[in-house]
Amino acid sequence: MGKGLKLSDILVTIIIALIFGVIYKLWGPLYGVVATLGLHLEQLLYGMWFIAAVVAYLVIRKPGVALLAEVAAAQGEFIFGGEWGVATLIFGLGQGLAAELIFAAFRYKRYDMLIASLAGIAAAFASLGIDFYYGYIGDLALWNMLVLCGTRIAGAVLISGVFSHLLVQSLEKTGVTNLVRPAAKEDYQALG
């Protein structure tokens, strides 16, 4: 990764990531409040923490962007004093890698809602994997662990699949995405 990304790609990725880093930071207390209700309703919100990778990829559509965005967003949340401290960085790395792998598996050629959802699910699995060591979730009662996994995955599909795709669609309407995407062939042909 890296060689293919231009400075402008990187800067745009990071700014998207940091905006979501701020949202991640604000999401923490909300998640906390919902979590006290018990029953893993809060897990539906968890998908928000995968969104930077998906949105950045859908905007820029280049290899490496998803990973960079998720790590940058986690780094952002960390330096703004996020509640989970360094743990955020590890989760960010894992989730970013997972989403990146999905996009790579489709050779960076697909940008639809399905692929966004798949990336979200992959990120959810990555976070669950880390939580196995970090949160002892294997030691929850079986039904409870299944509820946790199920709601987290559902949340991932809803937020980082459906919602992020809609968000990027609205962004495309503003024309800003053209800045970071290659110009169309027709435009080059028009040069003669």
Added chain:
Amino acid sequence: MPMDFSYKETWLHKINPSLKLLVMVLIFIHLLLIHNTNILINYMIGMLVLYLFFTGHPWRRLLVISIPFLFIFLTSSTSMIFFGKGEITWAEWGLVHITEESFFRGLHLGFRGIIFAVLGIVFALTTRPVFLFYSLMQQLKLKPKYAYSFMAAIRLIPLMIEEMQTLHYALKVRGVQGEKGVRGFYNKLKSYSIPLLSQSIRRAYRIAVAMEAKRFSIPGNRTYFYRLGFSKFDVIFLCYLLVIIPLAYITANHFPYFSITDVRFGR
């Protein structure tokens, strides 16, 4: 964003940022290997000392920042306490099943959450992002492309808040009247978030062009305006940890708070 508040510089501020970050990652891994709540509590006290006395920020600010700690504790521990596996039942209402094991495992998770939070906030309060990225370039060979992008992007965040204000003005000036109710809220959310995102992307893009115009990409060895090296404060920091951590183990062995020494199920 510590640079927006005034604070006193302490020795924690003077530690090399890369070192600080690395040590924190090591502590993270180390903590994952601790399953004894007694050790964890002592560990936590050691870290709280750093937070309470050495960040150089005023008491009131520290107090406000620590309110979410409580939530961390609750979010990290409740489901485990209520729904965790265990054999010695304390209470049972419907789905909720509190056992001795699950209770201590929950407690353990809660304390661990607090340590991470404390360490994270200590880092945030005592590290200027600009220095962090200069140090990452110099000590950990992070590519300047990434480091400067981060620095530029972090600078854009306050500008984005200003941008939101401007957007508010613009809508007002153009005669947009807020609707009430859920629909109004949704529309409002949309009329702010999309322009804000697209504006920020445009601005980031322009800054990238301005950076190129200032020859950011010429190959060769950059020189650095800020030089970040190592100092006696790094040694002090490492010594502090080298004293505190063994101490946490020793006192936990000699004066345990609880009799459980491994919170994992079936150990």
Added chain:
Amino acid sequence: MTTIASMTNMRLKFPGAESLLFEDFSLSFDKGEKVLILGPSGSGKSTLLHVLTGLIPHAVEVPMKADALTIPESWGVLFQDPDSQFCMPYVDEEIAFVLENLQIPREKMKLYINHYLEQVGLEFADTHTKIQTLSGGMKQRLAIASVLALEPEVLCLDEPTAMLDPEGTKLVWDTIKSVGEEKTVVIVEHKIGQVVDFVDRVILLDENGTIIADGPKQTVFDQHSHVLVEQGIWYPGVWEDYMQENDRQMPSPINTAHVKPAVHLSDFSAFRGKVTALHVEEARAYPGEWVTVLGKNGGGKSTLLLAMMNLIKTRGTYHILGQDYKRIKHMAAYVSFVFQNPEYQFVTNSVYEEIAFSLHLAKWDQEAISQRVNQMMTIYHLEEHKHTHPYQLSMGQKRRLSVAASIVKEQPIILLDEPTFGQDAKNTFAILEQLEQLRAKGTTIIMVTHDLNIVNYFATKVWEIDHGKRVKESSALNYIETLQQAVNS
């Protein structure tokens, strides 16, 4: 003479644009030349500078090709948009960023930083100052300093003084002249008064981005004066010509004895944070009056307009058409407003929608909207950009769009913050004429500007603002006379 930069048969097309911006465009610059590029707004001057420096296509991907292209080895470019110049938050870090790129040893950086700041006449007690806190003029000079730090052989300047007060303008030009002595300098400017004696070659572009004249300045001005007029480009004496041609009468002062003021301020203060940024003892503007607000950079002109739009914290008496401003729920119903930075006010995604926006809100029917919008687009020369995103317009086009979009509804009071900066002559007069028509119908116009010609030929009244106080109210006539007396004595 050695050629330092050149292009042969350059062709360029913005993605999605209907036609090519440049077609078989050839140009070359010799070492040491001082060149002025003139052309109507939207003709492609800024784009040309980007191609000349290689920013297009290396940093910005725009479809282009050329048979031959020579990019100068070292160049520096001052961008048109003042807000997108800076890469770092502090003054010293900004210049240091350039020095780092050039691999200047760290020990020498402090010395260099002070040197470049001194060159542009900037002084700081501590160079570690936040750039955000600088006034417009200081920012512009800092931007020049960081371009100079590149030690460029070729210096490209895109309207470096568009938003500066007369004093700042002079300082910046003096700076450019002294540091540009040895260099090749390429300048894009609309207002040529200050530069004309510095340059030796002038290139004229027409609105299609074709070169229509290129040569020593005297030849171009003598032989192509009709082209300047046709293309609506500024040239010495354009104001006099315009006034004569249109046979315009100076507006006569209005008899205000029996009319209620449209705007009445009294013991009125505006705050920036907790600081009183502006205080007005007493000021009135009547229907049919054209008030120009004059003053130095950072004096508080924009603050006054923002306060009158009730966007910042204010205190005191302020009546709009006899009503207390605090009682007015929707200011936009009475007052329209043009921000100093045109980008601040865009809320839609195309030129058409932007102008139609307030009409949609006012529930006009489609037919009427379309008619009105088309009319506005014609007046302001924006027809070709109907579907363009506002951010992709040239600077002058953005400015025009912001004016068009706010005055389209014809509210009784119009506040404008420097609506004519970065504009060619043709469009400046188009804007002024529109405003004049509205004024004649009884609209009150309050306009911030640094252009004394507007005071001379259009305004009826002047408010001078200095250090956050409205110092003086005078009729335009009196103001100009005192000014002339001061010059003569």
